[in-house]
Amino acid sequence: KTKVEKINKNQINTDIIEEAGKILKEGGLVAFPTETVYGLGADALNEEAAKKIYEAKGRPSDNPLIVHVADLEALDGITASIPSCTKKIAEAYWPGPLTMIFEKNDRVPYGTTGGLETVAVRMPDHDVARALIRAGGGYIAAPSANTSGRPSPTKASHVKEDLDGRIEMIIDGGDSKIGVESTILDMTVFPPMILRPGAVTREMLEELIGDVDVDKTLISSDSKLAPKAPGMKYRHYAPKADLTVVEGSTEAVVAEINRMAAEKIREGFQVGIIGTKETVDRYQAGDIKSIGTREDERTIASHLYGILREFDDDEVNYIFSEAFAGEGIGSAIMNRLLKAAGHRVIRV
Ligand code: TXA
Numbered sequence: 001k002t003k004v005e006k007i008n009k010n011q012i013n014t015d016i017i018e019e020a021g022k023i024l025k026e027g028g029l030v031a032f033p034t035e036t037v038y039g040l041g042a043d044a045l046n047e048e049a050a051k052k053i054y055e056a057k058g059r060p061s062d063n064p065l066i067v068h069v070a071d072l073e074a075l076d077g078i079t080a081s082i083p084s085c086t087k088k089i090a091e092a093y094w095p096g097p098l099t100m101i102f103e104k105n106d107r108v109p110y111g112t113t114g115g116l117e118t119v120a121v122r123m124p125d126h127d128v129a130r131a132l133i134r135a136g137g138g139y140i141a142a143p144s145a146n147t148s149g150r151p152s153p154t155k156a157s158h159v160k161e162d163l164d165g166r167i168e169m170i171i172d173g174g175d176s177k178i179g180v181e182s183t184i185l186d187m188t189v190f191p192p193m194i195l196r197p198g199a200v201t202r203e204m205l206e207e208l209i210g211d212v213d214v215d216k217t218l219i220s221s222d223s224k225l226a227p228k229a230p231g232m233k234y235r236h237y238a239p240k241a242d243l244t245v246v247e248g249s250t251e252a253v254v255a256e257i258n259r260m261a262a263e264k265i266r267e268g269f270q271v272g273i274i275g276t277k278e279t280v281d282r283y284q285a286g287d288i289k290s291i292g293t294r295e296d297e298r299t300i301a302s303h304l305y306g307i308l309r310e311f312d313d314d315e316v317n318y319i320f321s322e323a324f325a326g327e328g329i330g331s332a333i334m335n336r337l338l339k340a341a342g343h344r345v346i347r348v
């Protein structure tokens, strides 16, 4: 059965960390908090352990895992070569919501990299996560701790909903601060290329190292282009409801969402609305939720997955959501929202 252990970030219980570390070293699975989303950890250098992650999540085996480390020295232990600007980026954004991809060395099994010659590496900005990584041997493979196809978990209760009984332990470290997954930066090409937008933005990276490319499939809605991060090709999260994103001026968006919601309610459907602190009072009917404030889009990122899960639980048939800015953390929010919507966008 899955054991759930609460840990206070400011007063880490080392007995629990040791017990969890032992589970990992013996090839078991432990879900743990990070600043982005909860991760499902296994020993990254143990092919059998990595395999269990795919089984527990129901994840396609060609979708590679991110290896989590607790210090910069660990990087040399699993990579064949790293470009010279790596240190600069790591010093600025590690620990933090940034994953970098490098050529792997022989220690990293293909079972962890989905058969690729490259390995994705991240150092999470979370004391509990880093303590666990150290206790578990230093290299912990960890995808988001959700069932494949569900929103990533930002609370221990989300992990329990999806994986109870399938993993040895869940460490409950409270809510994830950021709420969307890390930025993925491919360091094996020049200039480096963003394969998944996150809290570390293109602008932040360019300020540091100059030109940074962005995988074209992230900006184009042409679904025939194959994204470079294998995981990005899957419709990450297929909500039970039909989700539509509405773009335009605030006035027009509110009016159109009210019109569409009323129409669906008249037809007998349950409708969910994703508004913001600035607009919630102006929606008329349906299950209306405020996702955060536009004054600080980080509040929006941190509530996104939780709200999508609530709508799943409430079994709404249609969700209408406002759109968000395409810059800063907004580009990560829109990337995840558009994927959940299957790219259904209305411009008004
Ligand atoms: O914030 C995060 O990154 C979270 C927390 C737990 O650290 N983890 C996470 O893992 O989001 P996951 O497995 O849900 O997403 C990993 C993504 C997938 O899209 C995968 O295809 C891509 O990273 N990826 C991993 N290794 C790769 C590689 N060698 N080349 C290209 N893409 C890679």
Ligand code: MG
Pocket (backbone or CB within 6 Å): 143, 144, 152
């Ligand atoms: Mg994931």
